[in-house]
Amino acid sequence: MEKVYILGRREKIDGGVLHIGRYYALDGSLGSKVYIDGLKPHVVLICGKRGYGKSYTMGTFIEEMALLEEDIRKNLGIVIIDTLGIFWTLFYPNERQEKLLKRWGLKPKNFDIKIFSSEENVMEYKKKGISAERFLIKTSELDIYHWSQLFNLPLMSHISAIIGKAISELKEDFSIDDIIEYIKKNEKINEETKMVAENFLYMAKNWKIFDKKGMPINEIVKRGEITVLDISPYPEELKIVIVAIIARKIFEARVKERKKQEEAVMKKIEVDMDIPLTWLAIDEAHVFLPLEDCLTKDILIKQWMRQGRQPGVSLILATQRPSSLDPEVLSHSDIIICHRLTAQEDIEALNRVRPTYMHGEIKESLKKLGTEKGVALIIDDTSEAVHIIKIRPRLSWHGGEEPSALPN
Ligand SMILES: Nc1ncnc2c1ncn2[C@@H]1O[C@H](COP(=O)(O)OP(=O)(O)OP(=O)(O)O)[C@@H](O)[C@H]1O
Ligand SMILES: [Mg+2]
Structure with missing residues (x-):
């Protein structure tokens, strides 16, 4: 043989x-x-x-x-x-x-x-x-590094810091809307920054991939x-x-x-x-x-x-x-x-x-x-x-x- x-x-x-x-x-x-x-x-x-x-x-x-x-x-x-x-x-x-x-x-x-x-x-x-x-991805699974990567922002940027603070204070199962809500209510953040952060978050919401529970x-x-995992529809x-x-x-x-x-x-x-x-x-x-x-x-x-x-x-x-x-x-x-x-x-x-x-x-x-x-x-x-x-x-x-x- x-x-x-x-x-x-x-x-x-x-x-x-x-x-x-x-x-x-x-x-x-x-x-x-x-x-x-x-x-x-x-x-x-x-x-x-x-x-x-x-x-x-x-x-x-x-x-x-x-x-x-x-x-x-x-x-x-x-x-x-x-x-x-x-x-x-x-x-x-x-x-x-x-x-x-x-x-x-x-x-x-x-x-x-x-x-x-x-x-x-x-x-x-x-x-x-x-x-x-x-x-679907569970929103709370994203840490600050992920968010910065997602929006192509430096880790030390204002927006990253704001999102970082929000996700550290929100409870376990949250949605993008909860992050937006948190930022809207926060009086320490000026209106202009709020608007930029919200825009980014709405963009992420539109991908319809982030979810409270995930899979x-x-x-x-x-x-x-x-x-x-056909991820072809998503940006890099x-x-x-x-x-x-x-x-x-x-x-x-x-x-x-x-x-x-x-x-x-x-x-x-x-x-x-x-x-x-x-x-x-x-x-x-x-x-x-x-x-x-x-x-x-x-x-x-x-x-x-x-x-x-x-x-x-x-x-x-x-x-x-x-x-x-x-x-x-x-x-x-x-x-x-x-x-x-x-x-x-x-x-x-x-x-x-x-x-x-x-x-x-x-x-x-x-x-x-x-x-x-x-x-x-x-x-x-x-x-x-x-x-x-x-x-x-x-x-x-x-x-x-x-x-x-x-x-x-
Ligand atoms: N082992 C093989 N036997 C027969 N045909 C093949 C074989 N490998 C490749 N081919 C032919 O070559 C074509 C190109 O192959 P493939 O799509 O894998 O290229 P690729 O290297 O992935 O290119 P790209 O860098 O553009 O993604 C195939 O569509 C097929 O027709
Ligand atoms: Mg190929």
Whole structure:
């Protein structure tokens, strides 16, 4: 029997593997299957220039998680941060590439998903028969850093201070209207400042996302399920706040869950798992993990990447621009999947973290990829190996296809 290597896995265990593609020979022929570990926490980074398969690869990865054996899958939860509104198509089979799938011995298939998004989007998704619900955040979960980020205000600004004071004095479950009310009544604030603060708060209210109660995190992360947070309708400042809050809540919930499970093992009892091991998939990751200061970096780098192994949280990130990512992201990624990349600064960014086991420059390896879409260099820290692979075709419809002006 041919020897099977599982990228990202140390132990010799069978099962729980993600079949993401095949080895790719320089003449374009395909070799044996490539597997990635789906049991342990990882940080997977997908990069490459525009249109060479990043979002597509992310989709393939997610499909593979959904195809895991039932007893493994039920211990995992997948949350997709969908900044462009392209992942709802997981709900449809990939009939567009049926012939290609056939060549791989595969068939189109659709996947069950649950989407959270804006009121308007929810209506659209429901019309398509997709399970969808409004996405809500508990107003009191925003601290002063979130509010300043939301309105693009310096933390030390007047308005930030006023909102900070209001939220520290209001009781647990409050709405934006309660904050406005508090500010209106406060006689120490001059009218002009009040008006500016109120304007900002009305703007936030119009996003219809902040709510007295919000939604519990176990609605978003569910055992064996794929959740798509379609945050495409919102401005970038709000996207950052959403990801910061959701990522923090998942992390905290997983820390608690881990304790609970550990105690159960000690006491030799069985307890139900509420929050499963979680994979957070973030396309356009440079928005949340830039070189500059950013709220989401505190959670995603300091918690998810530095400490994520213990609570069991994993990331799958995609970006066009590895050079505009915080360098720590590259050094924490234990699996890097790099599609065609030509910009000098991006290649250099990868070169800086180039592992010692990689002989020669990354530039030379990248040249071998050629221009075929879906071909990638995969750098696996666990096996300390580098391979050229072709990502398998998507079973479900890929929603990131470039629109074309040609008539259908
Ligand atoms: N593994 C693959 N097999 C077959 N076709 C692929 C594969 N990967 C990508 N493609 C094709 O390439 C197109 C572009 O891929 P994708 O949308 O993932 O690009 P991207 O790298 O995310 O680009 P952008 O930076 O613009 O988001 C897809 O619509 C698909 O037709
Ligand atoms: Mg993309």
